[in-house]
Amino acid sequence: MTDERIGFLARVREDVTAAKLRDPAARSGLEIALLYPGLHAIWGHRLWHALWVRGARFPARAGSQITRWLTGIEIHPGAVIGRRFFIDHGMGVVIGETAEVGDDVMLYHGVTLGGRQREGGKRHPTLGDGVAVGAGAKILGPVVIGEGSVVGANAVVTKDAPADSVLVGVPAKPRARRVGEETRALLTTPEYQI
Numbered sequence: 144m145t146d147e148r149i150g151f152l153a154r155v156r157e158d159v160t161a162a163k164l165r166d167p168a169a170r171s172g173l174e175i176a177l178l179y180p181g182l183h184a185i186w187g188h189r190l191w192h193a194l195w196v197r198g199a200r201f202p203a204r205a206g207s208q209i210t211r212w213l214t215g216i217e218i219h220p221g222a223v224i225g226r227r228f229f230i231d232h233g234m235g236v237v238i239g240e241t242a243e244v245g246d247d248v249m250l251y252h253g254v255t256l257g258g259r260q261r262e263g264g265k266r267h268p269t270l271g272d273g274v275a276v277g278a279g280a281k282i283l284g285p286v287v288i289g290e291g292s293v294v295g296a297n298a299v300v301t302k303d304a305p306a307d308s309v310l311v312g313v314p315a316k317p318r319a320r321r322v323g324e325e326t327r328a329l330l331t332t333p334e335y336q337i
Contacts, residue, residue, distance in 0.1 A: 154189075154226075155176070155186070156172075157226065157227060158182055158185065158186070158227065158228075158229075159172045159175045159176055159182070160172075160227075161227035161228075161229050161247070162175045162179055162181070162182060162229050163175060165229050165231065165249055166229075166231055179233075180213075180214040180215065180216060180230075180232075180233045180234070181214075181216065181229060181230030181231060181232070181233040181236075182229075182230075183210070183213065183214050184210055184214040184216035184218055184230060184233060184236075185218075185224065185228055185230070187206065187207070187209075187210035187213075187214070187218075188207070188210070188218040188220065188222070188224060189224075190206065191203040191204075191206040191207045191210070191218075191220035192220050192221070192222070192223075192224070194206065194220065195220035195221050200220075203220035204220060206220070207219060207220045214233060215233060215234040215235060215236075216230060216233045216234070216235075216236045217236070217237045217238065218236075218238045219238060219239055219240040219242070221240040221241065222238045222239065222240060222241070222242045222243070222244070222256075222267070223242070223243045223244065224238075224244045225244050225245045225246035225247070225248060225272065226246045226247070227246055227247045228244055228246075228247075228248050228249075229248075229249045229250075230249075230250045230251075230252075231249065231250070231251050231252070232251060232252040232278075233252055234252045234253070235252050235253040235254075236250055236252065236253065236254050236255075237254075237255045237256065237257060238256045238267075239256055239257050239258050239266065239267035240266070240267065241258075241264070241265045241266050241267040241285070242256040242267035242268055242269070242270075243267075243268075243269040243270070244256075244270050245269075245270055245271045245272035245273070245274065245290065246272045246273070247272055247273045248270050248272070248273070248274050248275070248276075249274075249275045249276070250275075250276045251276065251277055251278035251279075251280075251296070252278050252279075253278050253279040253280075254276045254277075254278070254279070254280050254281075254282075255280075255281045255282070255283070256268045256270070256282050257281065257282070257283050258283065258284065258285075259283045259284040259301070260284070264285075265285040266284070266285060267284075267285065268282040268283070268284065268285065268286050268287070268288060268300075269285070269286070269287045269288070270282075270288045271287070271288060271289050271290030271291070271292065271306065272290040272291070273290050273291045274288050274289075274290065274291070274292050274293070274294070275292075275293045275294070276293075276294040277293075277294055277295050277296035277297070277298065278296045278297070279296055279297040280294045280295065280296060280297060280298045280299070280300070281298075281299045281300070282294065282300040283299070283300065283301050284301055286300060286301065286302055286303050286304070287303045287304075288300065288303075288304050288308075288310075289303075289304055289305045289306030289307065289308060290306045290307075291306050291307040291320065292304055292305075292306065292307060292308040292309070292310065292317075292320065293308075293309050293310070293320060294310045294311075294315065295309065295310060295311035295312075295315070297313070298310050298311050298312060298313065298315040299312075299313045299314055299315055300314070300315040301314055301315075302314070302315075302317075304317040305317065307319065307320045308320055
């Protein structure tokens with residue numbers, strides 16, 4: 144996960160570009176900026192996360208609930224989200240407090256990054272850079288999904304997975320994913336990263 148600091152407008156442009164590259168139905172930047180609830184949830188999260196890390200926990204939680212009501216996407220303000228994160232369609236996505244999401248991650252609707260234990264500490268998943276998670280998939284507990292992995296629709300993941308895995312089934316089992324150089328190049332091309 145990169146920690147580069149870029150300006151607000153550059154970040155918005157980067158988000159819109161990431162959505163346009165990943166959604167073939169996207170027609171224009173204006174349409175994406177105005178009509179994509181996944182982006183609205185991410186933009187709201189950035190505000191609430193900033194309050195959360197500064198200790199304003201109640202306003203951050205209240206704000207995240209407002210975003211949830213408006214978008215149907217629940218991202219806890221304590222979650223750490225990387226750059227160019229895209230939620231396609233979005234409705235029903237839940238991301239827990241201690242979840243960590245890398246750069247260039249994509250989720251579809253109904254995905255849960257949830258916990259399995261009531262004790263404090265790290266309770267939610269960590270997704271490496273370039274992970275894609277299919278609709279309805281559940282990733283539960285403090286598991287680590289290696290970069291470049293793909294989680295199939297409706298899979299239930301409860302164990303760590305190495306980089307470039309394909310995870311399918313209930314419970315999901317990792318299989319090696321063939322990732323070509325072209326795919327890796329797409330994720331790192333300068334045009335893709337504003």
